[in-house]
Amino acid sequence: MAAIPNLALITGPIEVGTIASSFLTGCLAIQTYVYYSRFSSDPVILKIFIAGLCITGLTHLLCVAVALWQNTISEPTSLYVLPYSGDMVIALTLVVSFAAELFFIFRLLKLSRGMLLPLICLSISIIFATSGTVVIVNAFLMTSVVQFVNSQFVTITLTLIAGATCDFAITLGLIYHLFKLRKPHFPSTSRIIDTLILWTIESGLTPSLCGIIAVICFVLMRDNFSVVWMGVYEVLASVRVNALLATRSIIRSKRYTGEVLELNPRIRAHHDARIPRHPSIVINITRSTELMVDDEDKDHIQENSRFNDSSVSV
Numbered sequence: 058m059a060a061i062p063n064l065a066l067i068t069g070p071i072e073v074g075t076i077a078s079s080f081l082t083g084c085l086a087i088q089t090y091v092y093y094s095r096f097s098s099d100p101v102i103l104k105i106f107i108a109g110l111c112i113t114g115l116t117h118l119l120c121v122a123v124a125l126w127q128n129t130i131s132e133p134t135s136l137y138v139l140p141y142s143g144d145m146v147i148a149l150t151l152v153v154s155f156a157a158e159l160f161f162i163f164r165l166l167k168l169s170r171g172m173l174l175p176l177i178c179l180s181i182s183i184i185f186a187t188s189g190t191v192v193i194v195n196a197f198l199m200t201s202v203v204q205f206v207n208s209q210f211v212t213i214t215l216t217l218i219a220g221a222t223c224d225f226a227i228t229l230g231l232i233y234h235l236f237k238l239r240k241p242h243f244p245s246t247s248r249i250i251d252t253l254i255l256w257t258i259e260s261g262l263t264p265s266l267c268g269i270i271a272v273i274c275f276v277l278m279r280d281n282f283s284v285v286w287m288g289v290y291e292v293l294a295s296v297r298v299n300a301l302l303a304t305r306s307i308i309r310s311k312r313y314t315g316e317v318l319e320l321n322p323r324i325r326a327h328h329d330a331r332i333p334r335h336p337s338i339v340i341n342i343t344r345s346t347e348l349m350v351d352d353e354d355k356d357h358i359q360e361n362s363r364f365n366d367s368s369v370s371v
Contacts, residue, residue: 070288081295185219221268228261260300
């Protein structure tokens, strides 16, 4: 007798994930508007990159909503197999996550001025993308959720662990190098660095924790048609994009621009190179004093002069 799927373990995670994705996509829309209105001087390639991530995030939400509709209303029989919209959610999550990880790795490279840690994070990210691609291909070919989870258990686990590990490693690397820039003898600078570290922890650990929760749910709750892990996994795309925009906003904030530039000579040199040079203006001021005397004073001055000359001759 075929196993009867537990509807609560299938539709429940998808509904919760849809609600969370909708909320995070709203935050993404607000952050996108703030970014393009405040930081219009950013390079064009960065603007295109962020625009692509935002469009992908909106498409991701649309696929999540369609998957929920198909699983609960239009095609209830699809509970045994994920619809193509659900497969697209997995694919778009991988694309957004990999792009966000590359952005943070590049940021780590600029901050650390070294190659070792960024290369390690890049290697983990490539493992994440490779194993995730294998999962996506098999997701489009699946005929049963249970069969798909059992056959791709190792690959899915590797993908989730690699994504969480990469996020965690990048966060620790950024915190470490920011901490090295602290100057205890300059309290104002130290406060700025502490603020940046706090923002790094908030924006970096959130995707890591979501990835860890997805791994735990997948390993411990993969029986009885459970897709609890997918409810967490489908939120990762929105979480990572929001973290990226939040990080970019705090870096470009005018409140910290002047102070942070003094922390890293390379950042200072790059900033100075972007400041237009104006020709210097030299103003020379000459002051002259004119003494006006009448005729009587002039005669008096001449008599005193002759007296002094005669005194010297004696």
